[in-house]
Amino acid sequence: xxxxxxxxxxxxxxxxxxxxxxxxxxxxxxxxxxxxxxxxxxxxxxxxxxxxxxxxxxxxxxxxxxxxxxxxxxxxxxxxxxxxxxxxxxxxxxxxxxxxxxxxxxxxxxxxxxxxxxxxxxxxxxxxxxxxxxxxxxxxxxxxxxxxxxxxxxxxxxxxxxxxxxxxxxxxxxxxxxxxxxxxxxxxxxxxxxxxxxxxxxxxxxxxxxxxxxxxxxxxxxxxxxxxxxxxxxxxxxxxxxxxxxxxxxxxxxxxxxxxxxxxxxxxxxxxxxxxxxxxxxxxxxxxxxxxxxxxxxxxxxxxxxxxxxxxxxxxxxxxxxxxxxxxxxxxxxxxxxxxxxxxxxxxxxxxxxxxxxxxxxxxxxxxxxxxxxxxxxxxxxxxxxxxxxxxxxxxxxxxxxxxx
Amino acid sequence: xxxxxxxxxxxxxxxxxxxxxxxxxxxxxxxxxxxxxxxxxxxxxxxxxxxxxxxxxxxxxxxxxxxxxxxxxxxxxxxxxxxxxxxxxxxxxxxxxxxxxxxxxxxxxxxxxxxxxxxxxxxxxxxxxxxxxxxxxxxxxxxxxxxxxxxxxxxxxxxxxxxxxxxxxxxxxxxxxxxxxxxxxxxxxxxxxxxxxxxxxxxxxxxxxxxxxxxxxxxxxxxxxxxxxxxxxxxxxxxxxxxxxxxxx
Numbered sequence: 124x125x126x127x128x129x130x131x132x133x134x135x136x137x138x139x140x141x142x143x144x145x146x147x148x149x150x151x152x153x154x155x156x157x158x159x160x161x162x163x164x165x166x167x168x169x170x171x172x173x174x175x176x177x178x179x180x181x182x183x184x185x186x187x188x189x190x191x192x193x194x195x196x197x198x199x200x201x202x203x204x205x206x207x208x209x210x211x212x213x214x215x216x217x218x219x220x221x222x223x224x225x226x227x228x229x230x231x232x233x234x235x236x237x238x239x240x241x242x243x244x245x246x247x248x249x250x251x252x253x254x255x256x257x258x259x260x261x262x263x264x265x266x267x268x269x270x271x272x273x274x275x276x277x278x279x280x281x282x283x284x285x286x287x288x289x290x291x292x293x294x295x296x297x298x299x300x301x302x303x304x305x306x307x308x309x310x311x312x313x314x315x316x317x318x319x320x321x322x323x324x325x326x327x328x329x330x331x332x333x334x335x336x337x338x339x340x341x342x343x344x345x346x347x348x349x350x351x352x353x354x355x356x357x358x359x360x361x362x363x364x365x366x367x368x369x370x371x372x373x374x375x376x377x378x379x380x381x382x383x384x385x386x387x388x389x390x391x392x393x394x395x396x397x398x399x400x401x402x403x404x405x406x407x408x409x410x411x412x413x414x415x416x417x418x419x420x421x422x423x424x425x426x427x428x429x430x431x432x433x434x435x436x437x438x439x440x441x442x443x444x445x446x447x448x449x450x451x452x453x454x455x456x457x458x459x460x461x462x463x464x465x466x467x468x469x470x471x472x473x474x475x476x477x478x479x480x481x482x483x484x485x486x487x488x489x490x491x492x493x494x495x496x497x498x499x500x501x502x503x504x505x506x507x508x509x510x511x512x513x514x515x516x517x518x519x520x521x522x523x524x525x526x527x528x
Numbered sequence: 529x530x531x532x533x534x535x536x537x538x539x540x541x542x543x544x545x546x547x548x549x550x551x552x553x554x555x556x557x558x559x560x561x562x563x564x565x566x567x568x569x570x571x572x573x574x575x576x577x578x579x580x581x582x583x584x585x586x587x588x589x590x591x592x593x594x595x596x597x598x599x600x601x602x603x604x605x606x607x608x609x610x611x612x613x614x615x616x617x618x619x620x621x622x623x624x625x626x627x628x629x630x631x632x633x634x635x636x637x638x639x640x641x642x643x644x645x646x647x648x649x650x651x652x653x654x655x656x657x658x659x660x661x662x663x664x665x666x667x668x669x670x671x672x673x674x675x676x677x678x679x680x681x682x683x684x685x686x687x688x689x690x691x692x693x694x695x696x697x698x699x700x701x702x703x704x705x706x707x708x709x710x711x712x713x714x715x716x717x718x719x720x721x722x723x724x725x726x727x728x729x730x731x732x733x734x735x736x737x738x739x740x741x742x743x744x745x746x747x748x749x750x751x752x753x754x755x756x757x758x759x760x761x762x763x764x765x766x767x768x769x770x771x772x773x774x775x776x777x
Binding site for chain 1: 618
């Protein structure tokens with residue numbers, strides 16, 4: 124018997140029970156589309172996270188106290204000493220590949236204007252911070268070196284603060300009360316929106332570092348230094364320079380580990396994409412289980428079909444069908460069901476991925492490998508779960524099949 | 529072995545089909561049914577044989593064994609001198625495909641499948657190309673008087689027409705032997721005689737060996753040779769009784 128004819132038989136049999144065939148493929152459709160959607164979603168999220176990290180300043184290097192141990196965002200802050208002003212100045216002066224270096228500290232505070240208040244994050248930063256973060260003001264002016272030297276009671280606020288505390292009133296020049304300190308709003312930072320980590324980047328108040336140190340924290344120590352390299356291709360060089368300098372300044376012996384760490388954005392991107400990668404794999408695996416369930420659905424229907432069509436099998440055998448012909452026919456039916464389900468699943472999966480990307484504001488990514496693997500897996504599922512019913516059909520004895528009522 | 533020697537020396541003389549001491553037992557223990565209890569039968573090329581007997585006498589079982597649809601419990605079935613029990617399932621399938629054509633009491637057509645698609649079934653399994661299949665199926669349908677009804681489905685045809693489709697299916701692969709199991713069992717008397725006339729003509733004109741199981745003496749009268757079964761044995765084998773029941777029109 125020719126394969127083309129077998130295929131014709133399989134298609135005819137399936138099209139006779141259109142509704143049933145469609146419902147049978149549903150499991151595979153859902154499985155394949157879920158795998159693709161989860162992958163696309165995961166890839167989109169990875170893209171967005173890494174893109175945002177890059178958006179923080181592509182030449183940026185973050186220097187934190189604490190070893191680079193196992194934790195992704197620095198080791199224990201308790202065990203390692205913080206940085207000092209002199210460290211910051213030394214980095215700026217001695218590291219040739221470093222253009223900007225800014226001290227930053229932060230703390231959660233309550234901000235009050237008139238009869239309205241809001242808890243927010245207060246940053247104390249040196250003027251280089253704006254250049255490192257590539258962040259400017261939308262209105263008013265930035266805090267400059269003069270503000271820093273004077274430890275001026277002046278601040279910048281984010282758009283969220285403007286909306287929440289000032290409503291219709293003009294924020295510039297207004298007196299804002301932040302943690303027992305009255306300061307004048309001199310500028311409003313450009314709107315940045317929500318970060319991937321779910322943080323509202325515009326929910327901030329920024330003070331000069333010196334003001335923060337004296338009036339808020341009461342300490343000159345620096346919790347975090349943000350620097351940026353001269354050019355992107357000198358990031359590694361900048362990193363090495365900072366490390367060598369800080370080891371020397373912090374008196375770390377040759378065989379001792381660093382008690383600080385310098386991370387560039389690529390490193391942060393790697394960390395984040397490995398996190399989202401794990402999530403993607405997890406989601407896709409769960410989706411793959413539904414594909415397996417879809418396969419069991421196919422086996423179930425094929426078994427019913429074999430029983431229902433026992434007489435047909437008997438007739439076919441009486442006119443000369445070999446066991447292998449019957450096997451082929453039923454196997455091909457199962458594979459066709461799975462493959463059709465796979466195709467529909469791919470289409471729905473890509474459509475759904477597009478919809479989800481729109482809904483979550485993620486970039487649309489087409490998981491090419493994922494799509495291929497999901498489709499191939501669907502066909503394999505068809506073969507695996509089709510073999511058992513098909514063998515059952517092929518092993519029927521002609522006369523018993525013919526007599527079956 | 530004597531059988532093999534005979535086969536070599538007198539190939540032309542070897543009967544087309546030969547049953548030797550065939551028994552068939554269904555079930556086990558208390559439920560055991562002995563359908564055949566030692567049947568010997570020879571049928572030559574071109575014969576038209578009616579197998580007669582009451583219900584449960586084993587005639588259908590013998591027919592199924594002859595058509596390679598079933599295997600005997602003991603005994604030997606020789607097809608042109610070759611022992612059928614030594615053949616593989618695939619060879620048996622090929623035998624059913626090329627050398628036998630079956631006609632059943634219940635027609636056994638595929639439902640929801642057109643007449644021509646039913647008829648071409650044996651040709652599909654023989655690997656005949658589509659164009660030739662359609663051509664030969666058309667001719668077979670024309671032979672049984674159903675030209676023009678190719679697209680009709682079984683449920684759109686009368687019982688007699690359905691049986692004609694089944695006959696066309698049995699003929700299409702041009703087999704040497706046609707096995708008919710109560711071919712007129714589900715048909716009225718007039719249609720029965722039409723069908724029998726058709727079968728007798730095929731036997732006469734194309735020389736196909738025709739073996740027919742029936743319990744109806746009227747229908748059996750078409751066959752020149754009668755084999756009578758009772759309780760799993762052949763109790764009579766010979767020419768049809770001429771005078772009294774020879775009133776077949």
